[in-house]
Amino acid sequence: MPLLYAFIKRRFRVVLTQKSFFIFQLAQPLIWLLTYGLSINNALSKAFEEILGTNFLAFEALGLPMLFSISFPLANSLNMSLEFSLGSPRIIRLLSSHDWRASFILADVAVYAILSLLALFELLVISFPFGFPYSFSLIGFLSVVLVIFLSVLFTYSLAIVLSKVLLSVSSYVSLLLLPFFLFSGIYYPVMYLPRLELLISAVIPYSHAIAIIRYFLLGYKASQLGAIWSGLFNPITQIALSLTYLILFSFILLVLASRLLDKLGTREVLF
Amino acid sequence: MAIEARELSKSFRINSKLPIPMSPSSKKAGQEGVSIERKVFDRISFTLDNGISCVVGPNGSGKTTLIRVLSTDIPPDSGSCTVMSYDLVKEKNHVRSIISTMFQGGSYFFDNQLTVGENIAFLSEVLELDKEKIRELMEVMGVNDYIGFKFGFLSHGNKKKMALIRAIALDRPVLLLDEPTSDLDFAARMAVRKILQDIGEKKTVLITTHEIEDIELCKKLLILYDAALKEYDRNSILKLANSFKVISIEKPNDNLGLEGYVLLSKSREQIRILVSNQEVEELIRKLQGYTQVVVGKPNISEIVIYISRLNNRSNW
Structure with a gap:
């Protein structure tokens, strides 16, 4: 635990030194809400109310935290390679007598999950004047926290695994972000996708994460769980399966990433 | 023994389009656009206490x-x-x-x-x-x-x-x-x-x-x-280091007559040669009129170069 705490403090300090990045990330929800969100909401709200039982803005606002769960750790992935070549992780890797790897990953994940939750909280607060139909419960809140944490863990671990293969951040963006964003249903209900694409969507862990968040804050119809699971099982089983799927994927990637972390330092970064 | 190494080898594979020396002392250049292996150390053994x-x-x-x-x-x-x-x-x-x-x-x-x-x-x-x-x-x-x-x-x-x-x-x-x-x-x-x-x-x-x-x-x-x-x-x-001096000649011309001395490095800007203490005065006299000459102590790497030359470079 002291190791985990030390890594969390370090990451917070490093993130806070990147002021412009930090401010931009927190300004994003507001910019999104006032532009794209309001415009599409005005055009499509009636249809959304009829089909999903909620308006477009509320539906979209709950997909956006996933955007942060992906973008925060991915944006850090280049820094991470640099850190392992040039920063303190390189020397910790060589001189620490403890197994520091899981603590290192979990600390970073905790910090990025907190930032993602902050973005979600910000969205919920600025949504209130628009009368968003969210339902709050303790179980819902805890599930959202867990899902955000797992999503960040998944993204972060995936970034470590891929950084052994890919060399530039632009590769991550084109290879990961775009398909993940588009197939996970951040911007639209996946139920209208053709069958094959719906299958792809169901494989992507983010689709399950978004569905769980929407389930607890907007209800079953808006969650798209029925589409993801092709109408199989009852809603509670679907939630349990989606959560299990997310946990399983995140855990496998965490184990893989922990093993690869030691090798990150041996890559020389050339300028 | 605290550290004991036996036949330790390490090489790097370098992919480059530029000609790269095969080893620090070799004049041979790697072929353009190919991957070459550069041996950093080859089957070295040592013990440290x-x-x-x-x-x-x-x-x-x-x-x-x-x-x-x-x-x-x-x-x-x-x-x-x-x-x-x-x-x-x-x-x-x-x-x-x-x-x-x-x-x-x-x-x-x-x-x-x-x-x-x-x-x-x-x-x-x-x-x-x-x-x-x-x-x-x-x-x-x-x-x-x-x-x-x-x-x-x-x-x-x-x-x-x-x-x-x-x-x-x-x-x-x-x-x-x-x-x-x-x-x-x-x-x-x-x-x-x-x-x-x-x-x-x-x-x-x-x-x-x-x-x-x-x-x-x-x-x-x-x-x-x-x-x-x-x-x-x-x-x-x-003892060897103390018996030598390094003479640096700034902006040298081609006719300095330095044949027979141990050349450490040579560029258009500077020539560095290793000279025994006994030869220093003679060489300074030879270079009279040439104003940009500096005499200094050799560092250990320059002594290593000298030893390797004595031992015929590849088999020192």
């Missing part, structure tokens, strides 16, 4: 790579090595718990965005460094005023001092230091030598260096050159 040992050799001879291999930063290609009886590859986590290391790299593996104090606080928690010892060493090295500075703002020399402090404060039985005294001011160099002398009595310390003064601290002297490692008698090398 308590006390200070030095590895010397010119730039690019593989000193830093040897420190990185012994620090488990990169694995050797072949051969075996034990550190306090632990296998360097198979038991690297054990090795990591008994070594302390410092090698060259951007900011010596500190976090540039954090202050010196924040870096120390973090490393103290993660590596269980003795904060009191760090404070003491910072005072000795003259860096205690920089505690609130962002690490990235420190000069190269001060960053190196902090890296040395971290390595020494860790208090492990094996210390591997890459050029610990280069780039430091005089007072810091003296302080580092004093510290090394003190800890060398109880620990196994391996340093790489170009400095003659560092050799004086060493119990064992190893010369790494042309992918080979050989042990030399420290006193003979020091």
Whole structure:
């Protein structure tokens, strides 16, 4: 635990030194809400109310935290390679007598999950004047926290695994972000996708994460769980399966990433 | 034996479109656009015990790579090595718990965005460094005023001092230091030598260096050159170094008549030659009228080049 705490403090300090990045990330929800969100909401709200039982803005606002769960750790992935070549992780890797790897990953994940939750909280607060139909419960809140944490863990671990293969951040963006964003249903209900694409969507862990968040804050119809699971099982089983799927994927990637972390330092970064 | 290496080899594969020398001393160039293998050291064997040992050799001879291999930063290609009886590859986590290391790299593996104090606080928690010892060493090295500075703002020399402090404060039985005294001011160099002398009595310390003064601290002297490692008698090398001077001729012309002297380096801007003490006056006379001539002491790498020439380079 002291190791985990030390890594969390370090990451917070490093993130806070990147002021412009930090401010931009927190300004994003507001910019999104006032532009794209309001415009599409005005055009499509009636249809959304009829089909999903909620308006477009509320539906979209709950997909956006996933955007942060992906973008925060991915944006850090280049820094991470640099850190392992040039920063303190390189020397910790060589001189620490403890197994520091899981603590290192979990600390970073905790910090990025907190930032993602902050973005979600910000969205919920600025949504209130628009009368968003969210339902709050303790179980819902805890599930959202867990899902955000797992999503960040998944993204972060995936970034470590891929950084052994890919060399530039632009590769991550084109290879990961775009398909993940588009197939996970951040911007639209996946139920209208053709069958094959719906299958792809169901494989992507983010689709399950978004569905769980929407389930607890907007209800079953808006969650798209029925589409993801092709109408199989009852809603509670679907939630349990989606959560299990997310946990399983995140855990496998965490184990893989922990093993690869030691090798990150041996890559020389050339300028 | 604290460190025992047998037939250790390391090479790097270089993909380049530029002609690259096959080895530091070779004039042969790699073919354009191909991947070539460059042997850094080839089947070297050595043993190290308590006390200070030095590895010397010119730039690019593989000193830093040897420190990185012994620090488990990169694995050797072949051969075996034990550190306090632990296998360097198979038991690297054990090795990591008994070594302390410092090698060259951007900011010596500190976090540039954090202050010196924040870096120390973090490393103290993660590596269980003795904060009191760090404070003491910072005072000795003259860096205690920089505690609130962002690490990235420190000069190269001060960053190196902090890296040395971290390595020494860790208090492990094996210390591997890459050029610990280069780039430091005089007072810091003296302080580092004093510290090394003190800890060398109880620990196994391996340093790489170009400095003659560092050799004086060493119990064992190893010369790494042309992918080979050989042990030399420290006193003979020091005696040899004292019997030579380096003459630097700035902006030389082609007709200086330097045939027969040991050429250390040659460019359009400068020629450096190694001359025995007896030959210095004669050469200065020869160069009379040539104003930009500087006479100085050779460093250990220049002596290594001299020895390799004596031993016919490839088989020295």
